[in-house]
Amino acid sequence: MAAREILLKANHVRKVFRRGSEEIAAIDDISFTCRRGEFVSFVGPSGSGKTTLINILGCLDNPSRGTVSVGGMTVFNDTTRLSEGELTRIRRCYFGYIFQKFYLVPTLTVMENVLLPLSFYRKEGAAADALPLLNFLGLGQRIHHRPAELSGGEMQRVAIARALINKPEIVLADEPTGNLDTQRSREIGQILRHLNRQEGVTVLLVTHNPLLAAVAQRTIILRDGRIVT
């Protein structure tokens, strides 16, 4: 069977932050490849560079050095820096983001929150998928509710639906269960696994939770800004 195409690639990526005269490397010389349909989790202690790495992979941040390509297109290298508008276009096409905090708009209903990204950009048929998506996430009966009327797990599921509404090829989930209890965390893990296995969505997951990390096909451990395994 032929190997699946490479969707994300990072080569010798380094990211340095300055604190006064001191330079701190959040990630250093990281090379990473992710093929279409993979489920990769990143684990490691706080400050190991997990979030910095997926921010760079997700075109939310640029590296200080190294090359990053998405879908075969070079997004960052030592001479190329895309503009904010160009990065937004790439993010629109490829990525859906799930964060620890849900960032739902309190005055919008569940359905309106999910439809929000379509106000700025929409792939064909995206709006029609909203209800089936919410039904799949167990929120079919909650579409007219506002975020304040939902539990933490429900709010995170709304955030997941919002991340998926534009049919992204890659879902980046940064500590998606950080604010949830064990049961809700397990549910989110099952949803991510379903998306990956049944829908073929590529998932990159950052977590401290070993049970959640175990859902992934591949786990990458980071320490002090470097990949350990």
Add this chain to the structure above:
Amino acid sequence: MTKPLSIYRIAFKNLQRKKARSTLTLIGIGLSAWVLTSLFGFNQGYETALNKDIDNMGFQVLLTAKGCPYEAATLMLKGGTGLRYMPESVISDVVRYPGIEKVTPMLMQAVFDPNKGESGGISAYLGVDPASYPQLKAFLSFEQGSWFTDPLGYQAVMGYEAAELEQREIGDKILIPEKNIEFTVVGVLKRSGTQDDGTIFIPIRTLQKEFGQQGKVTALGIKVSKTANIIELENKLYDLPDVQVVSMAQVRETIMSLVSTAKVMVISIALIAILIAILGVINTILMSVFERFQEIGILKSMGAMPADVFRMVWTETVILCLLGGMLGVGLAFGLAKITDFLIRRLLPYAPTGSLVQVNLPLALLILVIVLGIGLISGLYPAWWAARVRPLESIRSEGD
């Protein structure tokens, strides 16, 4: 049901997050718009009312005894014709000038009436010539009766309000206090919206006789022929001894110069109100943008371009300002009478008729101005929001 939200709906919903703050800002804009509408309405209304008063006088030039022109102008417009007396013979001097179509003498007399109001008041009587005055005031029409015809009769014509106040109809008697003379009401004028409404007209000869002012008048009303050069005529009239020439153009200028002080004050207040509204809007929207710092970052990570975010925040400002503008214009329409009353108390002289004219073109103009305020106020917050980088908000929760 599954239709994506328009940017306007998102903006509107955003404003609903902090209802109290949005409402207070909206009220601030509304009050500013109200002041602006009323000011502009006053600007239009005052001149219109003044012109109407002047046109309804029936003469373009008034000759009074020499005195303070401001006093003359004010008294004339309030229904008086000056405090000083001129010899009636001045008529024969005046009519000699070319360009004069008609001249009518007037004598104003006032007495204290202890029965007027709660603690008494001044009753004024205007002596007019039954032959010439009605011709100059041809536009006046009667509710009851007609002008008196006997130049020496004891008859009176009452303005609409004067008759209403005194509860008089034709055939009734009115008594001049102090003098104890009775006059029979022979006519009641229809409401004209001018100072004539509150005037009691008496034949001038009778008034001169009863008040011991034979051969004296307080003013001459002069109607100038359409072809005459009014300014040239005014200059010639100044050759007459001890007279004050008050032209309607002068009156207009005099009154407008008096009013301009009040206008400057109101304009200053309006400008301050606009400035406060702008700062209020900037503050509200900027606070809202700061509070949504992370959320704006998430919107951008979802695919919102800087221009989308700019448009969203700008739209919020415009919605706020337009709603405030509509509130203000609505207040201006609804409270025009109260505004009229308040402005009247501020002014040295206020013509009859509506001082504050609020109409549709003015309402639209105000909405355009308020929209402009919104567009200007929203620039900085919208620019600030558009520059938020998604990473900045996301990093704030990272490891």
